[in-house]
Amino acid sequence: MSSSVLTTLHQRMPAMTPTERRVAAHVVAEPGAIRTLTITDLAHAAGVSISSVARFCRTLGFDGYPEFRMSLAADLGREAQSRERFQISDGDVDPADGVSDVVSKVAYHEAATIEQTARDLDLVALDAVAERIVAARRVDIYGTASSGLTGQDLHLKLHRIGLFSQAWTDQHLALTSAALLSPDDVAIAFSHSGRTLEIVQALDVARATGATTIAITNFPDSPLAAQADIVLATSANETKYRSGAMSSRIAQLAVVDFVFVRVSQRLYDRMSTNLRLTFDAVRSHRLD
Numbered sequence: 001m002s003s004s005v006l007t008t009l010h011q012r013m014p015a016m017t018p019t020e021r022r023v024a025a026h027v028v029a030e031p032g033a034i035r036t037l038t039i040t041d042l043a044h045a046a047g048v049s050i051s052s053v054a055r056f057c058r059t060l061g062f063d064g065y066p067e068f069r070m071s072l073a074a075d076l077g078r079e080a081q082s083r084e085r086f087q088i089s090d091g092d093v094d095p096a097d098g099v100s101d102v103v104s105k106v107a108y109h110e111a112a113t114i115e116q117t118a119r120d121l122d123l124v125a126l127d128a129v130a131e132r133i134v135a136a137r138r139v140d141i142y143g144t145a146s147s148g149l150t151g152q153d154l155h156l157k158l159h160r161i162g163l164f165s166q167a168w169t170d171q172h173l174a175l176t177s178a179a180l181l182s183p184d185d186v187a188i189a190f191s192h193s194g195r196t197l198e199i200v201q202a203l204d205v206a207r208a209t210g211a212t213t214i215a216i217t218n219f220p221d222s223p224l225a226a227q228a229d230i231v232l233a234t235s236a237n238e239t240k241y242r243s244g245a246m247s248s249r250i251a252q253l254a255v256v257d258f259v260f261v262r263v264s265q266r267l268y269d270r271m272s273t274n275l276r277l278t279f280d281a282v283r284s285h286r287l288d
Contacts, residue, residue, distance in 0.1 A: 003119050005072045006031060007235045008060050011219050014195070016059060022046050023056040027072075035073045039065040082112060110250050116235040117251045121258065125230050129188075130262035132212045132230070133158070136186040139165035140211070142174045142202040143190035150216075150252040151190045157260045161267060162274040174202040183210035191215070192236070192248030194222020203227040216255055218248060232259075 006028070013024050026046040027034055034042065042065075043050045057068040083091060086108040093105050133139055139158060143151035148169035155167035168174035181187060187206030191199045194217035204227050207213045215228035218236050225231045234251035264271045 004116055004235065004237075005060070005068070005075045007116060007120070007237055010237050011233070011235075012059060012221065014193075014219060015221050016056070019048050019052045020056045020059055022048055023053055031072060032076060034069055035076070037069075079112075083108060086111075109247070113234075113236045113247055113251050114254045117254050118258075120235045121232065121255070125232055126258055127262060128230050129214055129232060129259055130266060132186050132214070133163065133259070133263050134266045136212070137164070137182065137184040138186075139163065140174075140177050140181060140185065140187045140206060141165060141167040141190070142178075142187065142199050143167070144169055144171075144196060144198055146249045147190035147192060147196070147199070147252065150249060150256060151188070153253060154188070154256045154260070157256065158263070160275060160278050161264060161271040163263075163267075168202070171198040171202070174198065175205055178202050178205040178211075179209065181206050181209040181211035185209070185211040186214065187211045188214045188216065189224055189228070190217075190252055191222075191224050192218050192234070192252070194219040194224035196224070200224050200227060216252060218251065 009024055009027060013021060016024060023042065023046045026042065037045070039050055039053050043053045046053070053065060057063075057065050060068060062068040062071065079091070083089065086104050088101065088104050088108055091105060091108060093102055097105070141151040141155050143149075148167070151167045151169070155165045158165040166177060168177055178187060185206075187203060189199045189203040194200075194215065200223050203213050203215065203224060207227055207229075212230070213228045214230045214232065215222075215224045216232045216234065217224050218234045219225065220231050220233045225233075232255050234248065234255060236247035236251040
């Protein structure tokens with residue numbers, strides 16, 4: 001479970017019952033109001049029973065409503081301090097905001113997303129991913145749309161230090177490449193929702209070959225995560241102007257950097273040589 005109540009709520013919402021989602025929607029819409037609401041008040045506001053609110057809290061990993069309310073209040077307090085650091089009173093971008101406010105609010109969300117992802121990341125899983133990549137014969141990378149761009153970033157980083165990797169955004173090429181993997185290989189799939197059909201299918205094919213499968217997703221209970229030997233979960237919350245394509249991208253890129261640095265540490269001498277060779281190869285294409 002994430003250290004942020006609202007992040008956990010976003011991550012668990014797709015698997016919730018319709019009744020639990022009604023409670024979740026009310027909490028997301030007015031998180032600050034929960035601090036003053038009793039369980040009876042919240043049940044009435046969401047149009048559900050008291051027992052449904054109690055089940056909602058247990059779904060999020062809490063023993064009951066008091067623990068949930070206290071944790072949410074603590075989260076909101078930390079968020080308020082963070083907003084103060086960026087000199088903004090509200091995190092959401094408003095249509096009437098000026099350019100200064102927009103820049104401050106986007107910067108606040110970007111920084112908060114990276115900080116939350118770093119705080120929640122499974123460090124044991126991170127090291128396991130780095131070890132598998134270093135030992136792999138080849139690394140297949142799958143992603144589409146903005147997740148495909150993140151996958152390409154990982155591919156370019158691994159390529160620069162001499163590791164054989166391929167990033168696939170075409171579904172047929174991803175499937176045919178996955179079918180040719182072996183237990184000596186690694187397949188890494190990027191999907192914010194963990195429900196992108198093409199990416200789930202590619203990782204499923206890779207898993208059948210015996211390759212190590214890795215999912216990088218915001219939803220650790222998603223169908224994609226179910227196909228993975230190792231899951232690295234991002235912690236990105238969406239807002240009005242920050243759809244999944246924005247919030248997921250910055251979190252995924254942070255995870256890519258975490259992985260790449262751990263890989264580089266294991267291959268330091270080889271990495272330094274390969275970076276110099278690749279830099280020298282393109283030196284003549286730089287203007288003086």
